[in-house]
Amino acid sequence: MSIQLVDVEKAFGPKEVLRGFTMRVEDGETAAIVGPSGSGKSVLLKHVVGLLRPDAGSVVVDGTSVPELNRHGLAQLRQRIGYVFQFAALFDSMTIAENVGMGLRRMPGWDRLRIAKRVEECLALVELAGMGDRYPAQLSGGQRKRAGLARAIAPSPKYLLYDEPTTGLDPVTTSVIDRLILRMRDELGVTGLVVTHDMTSAFRVADRITLLHGGRARFTGTPSEVRAASDPVLRGFVEGDPDLYYGVGWQNEGINVGGHDHGA
Amino acid sequence: MLERVSGALALVGGRTITALQGMGQAWALLMASAASLRNADVWLPHLLPQMARIGVASVPIALFIATFTGIVMSLQASYTLTGTIPVYFVGTLVGKTMILELGPVLTALTLAGRVGANISAELGTMRVTEQVDALETLAYDPLAYLVVPRVLAAILMFPIVVLLAIALGIGSGWITALQLLDMSSPEFVKGLRLFFLPWDVWFAVIKSVSFGAVVTGVGCYFGLRTERGAEGVGRSATRTVVVASMLILCLDAFWAATLL
Numbered sequence: 001m002s003i004q005l006v007d008v009e010k011a012f013g014p015k016e017v018l019r020g021f022t023m024r025v026e027d028g029e030t031a032a033i034v035g036p037s038g039s040g041k042s043v044l045l046k047h048v049v050g051l052l053r054p055d056a057g058s059v060v061v062d063g064t065s066v067p068e069l070n071r072h073g074l075a076q077l078r079q080r081i082g083y084v085f086q087f088a089a090l091f092d093s094m095t096i097a098e099n100v101g102m103g104l105r106r107m108p109g110w111d112r113l114r115i116a117k118r119v120e121e122c123l124a125l126v127e128l129a130g131m132g133d134r135y136p137a138q139l140s141g142g143q144r145k146r147a148g149l150a151r152a153i154a155p156s157p158k159y160l161l162y163d164e165p166t167t168g169l170d171p172v173t174t175s176v177i178d179r180l181i182l183r184m185r186d187e188l189g190v191t192g193l194v195v196t197h198d199m200t201s202a203f204r205v206a207d208r209i210t211l212l213h214g215g216r217a218r219f220t221g222t223p224s225e226v227r228a229a230s231d232p233v234l235r236g237f238v239e240g241d242p243d244l245y246y247g248v249g250w251q252n253e254g255i256n257v258g259g260h261d262h263g264a
Numbered sequence: 265m266l267e268r269v270s271g272a273l274a275l276v277g278g279r280t281i282t283a284l285q286g287m288g289q290a291w292a293l294l295m296a297s298a299a300s301l302r303n304a305d306v307w308l309p310h311l312l313p314q315m316a317r318i319g320v321a322s323v324p325i326a327l328f329i330a331t332f333t334g335i336v337m338s339l340q341a342s343y344t345l346t347g348t349i350p351v352y353f354v355g356t357l358v359g360k361t362m363i364l365e366l367g368p369v370l371t372a373l374t375l376a377g378r379v380g381a382n383i384s385a386e387l388g389t390m391r392v393t394e395q396v397d398a399l400e401t402l403a404y405d406p407l408a409y410l411v412v413p414r415v416l417a418a419i420l421m422f423p424i425v426v427l428l429a430i431a432l433g434i435g436s437g438w439i440t441a442l443q444l445l446d447m448s449s450p451e452f453v454k455g456l457r458l459f460f461l462p463w464d465v466w467f468a469v470i471k472s473v474s475f476g477a478v479v480t481g482v483g484c485y486f487g488l489r490t491e492r493g494a495e496g497v498g499r500s501a502t503r504t505v506v507v508a509s510m511l512i513l514c515l516d517a518f519w520a521a522t523l524l
Contacts, residue, residue: 046397049401050400074400075403075404078402079403083398085398087393089393089398090395091390092393102402102404106402106403151398155402
């Protein structure tokens, strides 16, 4: 297996975000972690790339235990992982082409000409050809997300991590991004891990979907298994029904939206 | 009564712990940044641009302040000394004060606002918009990319800016003495040379190097620890100016006590 998280726990002060989360992503598949905002999806993703260390549990990528890596080891691992940030996280003082070429400059044997060629290829792949000399502030939200994707795929990573890739986008742009995610899997053979609360997008791009609830993996299955599941919490989330998700009477019980655990 | 006392003690204890934690984290950042010096391929390309931003761009404001400081020093020296001490001591007072104290300290305090707040806001914005995380995911060492070139640039450029400020401060004091105090150039120069020691200039350079490291180091520290959006960025910039200014004055006293 290529990405494996076992019994991962993480707390920030008194707030326990992850309480024994376990999941696997097999080579070549795209998996989605779904859950409401604030449930810890982005925190999970940051563990995979070593931006956060778990309080307990293990995170293994490509056979390497991520929390045990030193800075050099992390830098080497990160050359195999592309990370698409929720708000793109483009360097706003650089052009789009410079942003896309950033990861390539760290790779041995890449001269300026080779980088420029690869940048053009990646921008064309995300349908931003000819926009390399613009600055992030000159792009729309969807274009910025695509530029972020181009930057992530430029070093030809084995893994791509997508943090809310379609949040805040219109339905058409969402479809464009979803198709790009599928192309990454089908044409480039990239193993993908998507965190999202957009179920339409998750059904479209994921081979397997995991519901993160109460800091744990509540349910894992294929999109058809998710659709057919009887678990009320999962159904509540998929259908957007708070009575199912939190339980009837949740308003009267003062349940903290996004932070209540109904147990696995 | 007992509750109030225990509450006050808890408050003091809590703040002490927070301050000690901050010092520990600052030390850890310093050590990690020193270790990042070996990634010269990352920081070296950014050194010259940072020297221009931190040093060259700071020259006008530093010179503006030095000019008026020199004028005021000359006039105040004349006001204080007239009728008691030979007037050429105006040159002595202007020279000594500009070199030993006002040149380095006033310039550093000004740059704590201009450079320190700028670095803190820039790095803070990068932190809250996940650009620092993005650097890490692209296999960059953020300390080598962001901290090292800024601190090194300040260490190299602060002394130059300070020496320029000292020169202009003395120059403006000299012109003031000639134009407004009816002194002659030989008189002013006589006073200027009277107690001049080359060590004084080295003293100013040593202070400037330490001030440069403090201003940029504090800016990077608070910038990289920024949380909670625009409000957090503003808070980090304010803290940078306050803490850097305090440290400049503490260091100023430390150098005076140890090197003079």
